Amino acid sequence: MTGEAVEWRPTAGLTALQRRAAMLAELRAFFAERGVLEVETPLLSTETTLDVHLEPMSSQVAAPGIEGRRMYLQTSPELAMKRLLAAGSGSIYQVCKAFRGGERGRWHNPEFTILEWYRVGWDVHRLMREVAALIETLLAGSRRLEPAVYESYGHLMRRHAGIDPHEASSQALRRAVADGSSPVDTSGLDRDDLLSRLFGERVETRFAPDRVTVVFDYPASQAAMARLNASDPRTAERFEAYVGNIELANGYGELSDPAEQRLRLEGDLANRRRTGRPLPPTPSRFLAALGSGLPYCAGVALGLDRLLGLDLQAGSIDEVIAFPVERA
């Protein structure tokens, strides 16, 4: 036989496969010790995120009793896990696959592994500390991390970008983005796009390589499913955790008000309609669960492949997943 060799081999080495297995055992021990229940929810669901920056993939499902129904591969297990919380599960965690169309790069693969967990009765700051503790525990064998730092989004943007993200005019943001080291045509970028560009270029690049940096109090316009801060409603109880400038986790003090949640979903749908994106159905089971009462809780999703990559000092996600999308 001649011709091109078929790429059948994994891109991850055996060491990475072994370390992944060990890391899964370690994180299960971490949560078992803390009394958090492991759960499973469907990867394929009729309800999905409406977030304008996420591109859910879908499949046509037919089975006895189900006639050609469009179902979505989850972009995260958030909706289903909140239904469990509303049903009285108590604190829960899940390790599962998530799928996001259009995302491929050094630290992105359209299919990736998420660790998501919820702490009932906890506020967001307590969860932030647990996230840092988990990361430090899982990286303990490979890295000596400096103590985690916790900084507000507004403070970081003022310090490193010279911009007050909660007050600056869109015009000022546009100017700042256009003046950056990696200029971008700002037409068509809204206020949050501009903020996210500035944050990525001016702030994330300053994070110390060997420590967990937790950023909290994101602008209310980027609240997603976080509740607004009671003390400053310009901000939301949303946080992100980084090691170096690699974004690892995104968490919320969870929004439990069904009316507010419905309004945000309608806003997302309007945004999707305006930008010509697909329009998944309003997640009515999720909203019904909120209506019956989501307990006070905080939750977070963490990209496990990236954490494994950090642990192994890998140069890309391909080094830690057996078969990235091109070989899948």
Next chain:
Amino acid sequence: MASYNMNQVRTGLKVLEGGEPNVIISCDFIKPGKGQAFTRVKMRNLLNGRVNEKTYKPGDLLEGADVIETSMQYLYTDGEHWFFMNPDTYDQVEADAAALGGAEQWIREEDICNVTLWNGHPILVAAPNFVTREVVETDPGLKGDTSSGGSKPAKLETGAVVKVPLFIQTGESIRVDTRTGEYVSRGKT
């Protein structure tokens, strides 16, 4: 030329940016978990060699640049331009000093050079990686002093000055790596 969207950009692609040809040397997909995706592209300007970075949105397009690399034979220079010929078609092009960028101090008539053409015009000329050239001027080094690793400057027939071992004499040919400008060995001619 074709346009490329952000799913098509890759290392090595030649594109127009600011009206000038660039070669992409890296591209990074950047996407916050909850935020707009961007592609950060690092590219080298083929006219001046400068490396620039720019960020693109998912809907942005990059226009392809008509840039090809081809082997051409060096014919002669009139002091201002250097003339090269496509050995298959006999088409001739003239390159200026900016395109030569130093290659002129290595090349000799009939050398086959790698020429980068943009819209048919040469923008970059690379001398062959190795050339054998005659030394036209060097100090007569001390005989027997070959083990000390000493070196001296030697001027070549094409104009370049390279460091050579002390035993090399005027009139000898030497082999040189034009990428580093370093002496390799005595020539065979």
